[in-house]
Amino acid sequence: MMINKWLKQLTQMLASMQTAIYLLLIVGVVSALGTFIPQGQTPTFYLQHYGRTTSMIINGLGLSNLYHVWWFQLLIILLCLSILVCAYRRLRWGKKISGLASLFMHLAIVFILIGALWSLGYSHSSFIEIARGQTIALNNYGFEEGQLKLNDFKIDYYPDFQPRQYTSDLSLINYHGKNIHQSISVNHPLKTGSLKIYQSTWGWAIQLTNLTGTTETIISLKDKDLFLLDEAQQVKVQAVFLPDFKDDKTGIQSKTPLPDHPHVWLTLLQQDKVVDMAIIPVGQEVQLGSYSLRFDTFYPYSGLQIKQDSGVYMVFAGFIILLAGLGIRYWFAFWGKKGAN
Amino acid sequence: MENILLDIFFALLLFTVIVNLIRLWKPIKHGDFISSMLIIMAVITFIVMLVVRTSMGGRIPFANAYEFTLLFAGGVLILAILVRRDLVSPLFDLSVALLTILLLSVASSFSSEIRPLMPALQSGWLYAHVATAVIAYGSFALAACLGIIYLGRAQETDLSLPEVDERIYKLVVLGFTFLTIVIITGAVWAEEVWGSWWTWDPKETWSLVTWLVYAAYLHTRHSYDWKGNKSAWMVVIGFVIVMFTLFGVSVLLPGLHSYV
Ligand code: HEM
Numbered sequence: 001m002m003i004n005k006w007l008k009q010l011t012q013m014l015a016s017m018q019t020a021i022y023l024l025l026i027v028g029v030v031s032a033l034g035t036f037i038p039q040g041q042t043p044t045f046y047l048q049h050y051g052r053t054t055s056m057i058i059n060g061l062g063l064s065n066l067y068h069v070w071w072f073q074l075l076i077i078l079l080c081l082s083i084l085v086c087a088y089r090r091l092r093w094g095k096k097i098s099g100l101a102s103l104f105m106h107l108a109i110v111f112i113l114i115g116a117l118w119s120l121g122y123s124h125s126s127f128i129e130i131a132r133g134q135t136i137a138l139n140n141y142g143f144e145e146g147q148l149k150l151n152d153f154k155i156d157y158y159p160d161f162q163p164r165q166y167t168s169d170l171s172l173i174n175y176h177g178k179n180i181h182q183s184i185s186v187n188h189p190l191k192t193g194s195l196k197i198y199q200s201t202w203g204w205a206i207q208l209t210n211l212t213g214t215t216e217t218i219i220s221l222k223d224k225d226l227f228l229l230d231e232a233q234q235v236k237v238q239a240v241f242l243p244d245f246k247d248d249k250t251g252i253q254s255k256t257p258l259p260d261h262p263h264v265w266l267t268l269l270q271q272d273k274v275v276d277m278a279i280i281p282v283g284q285e286v287q288l289g290s291y292s293l294r295f296d297t298f299y300p301y302s303g304l305q306i307k308q309d310s311g312v313y314m315v316f317a318g319f320i321i322l323l324a325g326l327g328i329r330y331w332f333a334f335w336g337k338k339g340a341n
Numbered sequence: 342m343e344n345i346l347l348d349i350f351f352a353l354l355l356f357t358v359i360v361n362l363i364r365l366w367k368p369i370k371h372g373d374f375i376s377s378m379l380i381i382m383a384v385i386t387f388i389v390m391l392v393v394r395t396s397m398g399g400r401i402p403f404a405n406a407y408e409f410t411l412l413f414a415g416g417v418l419i420l421a422i423l424v425r426r427d428l429v430s431p432l433f434d435l436s437v438a439l440l441t442i443l444l445l446s447v448a449s450s451f452s453s454e455i456r457p458l459m460p461a462l463q464s465g466w467l468y469a470h471v472a473t474a475v476i477a478y479g480s481f482a483l484a485a486c487l488g489i490i491y492l493g494r495a496q497e498t499d500l501s502l503p504e505v506d507e508r509i510y511k512l513v514v515l516g517f518t519f520l521t522i523v524i525i526t527g528a529v530w531a532e533e534v535w536g537s538w539w540t541w542d543p544k545e546t547w548s549l550v551t552w553l554v555y556a557a558y559l560h561t562r563h564s565y566d567w568k569g570n571k572s573a574w575m576v577v578i579g580f581v582i583v584m585f586t587l588f589g590v591s592v593l594l595p596g597l598h599s600y601v
Contacts, residue, residue, distance in 0.1 A: 017560060017564040017565070020560065021557050021560050021561060024553045024556055024557050024560070025553065025554075025557055027553060028549070028550045028553035028554060028557075031541075031546050031549060031550055032546065032547065032550045034541065034546065035543040035546050035547065035590070035594050036594070039541070067541045116539070125536065158457045160457075162456075162457055162459070163459070163460060164457070164460065165460050165463065166460060185460070186460035186461055186463070186534060187460065187461065187463055187464045187533055187534050189533065189536070196536060198534075198535070198536045200535075305535070305536045307536045312532060312538060315528075315538060316529065319525045319528070319529070322521065322525070323521065323522065323525065326518050326521055327518070330514050330518060333514070334511070334514075
């Protein structure tokens with residue numbers, strides 16, 4: 001009985017336009033607030049930047065992750081409920097086309113939010129870096145099945161060497177019984193079912209051989225990365241790739257980003273202090289400290305964002321309904337009774 | 342070439358301001374005709390400027406803060422010609438010219454260098470997104486100008502106050518419809534380029550805030566018959582938020598939208 005009465009009161013409140021407008025404005029103000037507070041930092045970050053009291057408020061209310069905190073989501077759910085209750089009431093009133101359009105428009109908003117919620121719960125995305133020629137198994141990254149191979153990767157430049165486009169030539173093998181071969185670039189992802197693969201980043205990778213001692217070991221590392229050669233002594237080697245090495249007095253640099261004169265700049269560090277360094281071309285060997293290293297080869301790798309998400313289709317359907325509803329609604333409001341105002 | 346045109350554009354707007362200040366002080370003969378000629382000439386200059394920039398850059402000038410602000414200024418003027426067709430109001434012409442001058446000054450604080458498009462911007466969605474943004478924000482700008490006239494109770498207009506109010510409403514509807522398209526094209530594009538249609542990036546968030554404010558305007562008008570003063574205030578405040586979304590966010594809260 002109590003619950004029934006309470007529910008009735010809640011419905012009545014949600015059906016009121018006043019509540020809906022307050023909800024709209026509150027969601028607006030809260031969202032705006034979130035843009036002034038850096039999101040997703042650790043509690044200590046806020047303590048350092050905002051002092052004790054403010055950081056206590058921020059951490060206590062979850063303002064550091066504002067758009068995902070429970071009460072913000074509750075606000076959005078209330079807004080949805082308010083739209084639904086109002087829509088239900090309107091359903092029982094007018095049957096004019098403009099009224100119907102407005103109804104669909106409002107339902108579309110709820111639909112978009114449900115799609116978003118669905119994505120929050122059921123989407124999976126992962127960032128991978130894959131070298132030219134490499135094949136990876138997608139189930140190692142939390143996807144159902146399939147292998148992905150990077151056949152080729154290339155970068156186009158403008159005449160001033162600003163990047164024009166990055167292109168990965170991919171093979172998706174054994175994915176739901178399909179084999180897909182496609183080139184992807186920024187703005188042109190691979191799409192199959194609810195799986196999408198995006199061109200995200202790229203870089204150079206370097207292969208060295210460690211010739212020190214009796215056994216040769218192969219070292220693969222990304223441009224500018226460090227590799228630990230000796231754990232006990234804390235000896236590391238850093239490799240900086242110089243695709244178009246230019247040897248002059250103005251400093252160590254690459255003339256262009258094109259691999260026309262490829263060199264690697266190796267730095268040997270011990271306890272984070274520089275011990276030795278050298279710049280060598282492909283195929284050459286060098287003695288660095290007590291280590292003997294050879295620069296074997298270099299190749300580009302591609303950074304791909306892989307995403308499995310079916311909620312986004314619900315969202316896009318909502319967009320279309322929203323636009324259609326809005327268009328029809330105002331088309332009728334203005335041109336339907338032209339002359340009347 | 343482009344700079345000379347920009348100077349002419351600026352000068353024409355300055356003349357518009359002067360002519361309409363005089364008209365406010367004391368009516369002049371053919372004042373409305375002179376004012377509309379100045380605005381039309383400014384629009385023609387603007388269009389020539391766009392053509393010149395397009396031919397120099399080899400692409401439509403749609404892609405950075407400078408170009409967007411310039412488009413916004415021109416869009417406001419073009420829409421103003423439509424809105425003032427049967428509206429004789431020196432105050433309206435004055436506020437439109439002042440706003441356009443403000444936008445041009447903001448534009449001149451950005452780099453006007455023509456740069457090739459980076460990979461993320463090479464998409465048809467760029468053009469849909471930017472063109473609809475110009476229409477949306479242009480409508481809101483003019484709604485705010487009319488709102489100021491309404492609040493100033495400008496007696497010199499030939500329209501009655503309810504007519505001004507009605508015109509504000511229509512502009513808000515136009516702006517709101519197009520802002521919806523701006524946000525949707527932006528979201529679809531973001532999904533295509535980054536794999537995420539909404540990230541609560543400051544620019545996105547503030548465009549949502551703007552959308553909510555104008556949604557509140559439409560709802561209060563529909564359900565509570567909020568007209569006149571209260572809703573005139575709402576469109577003025579709404580436009581302040583629009584300007585913050587466009588320029589304040591870029592300066593104070595940079596995010597993914599760092600190009601604009
Ligand atoms: C209401 C306000 C908005 C305005 C005025 C606006 C304006 C612009 C403009 C002028 C561009 C042009 C290109 C450039 O960055 O140079 C742009 C790019 C872009 N916008 Fe928006 N936008 C708005 C809202 C949104 C929303 C809500 C989204 C997404 C959900 C969005 C997503 C994008 C994307 C993905 C790009 C392009 C790519 C990039 O910057 O790398 N925008 N925006």
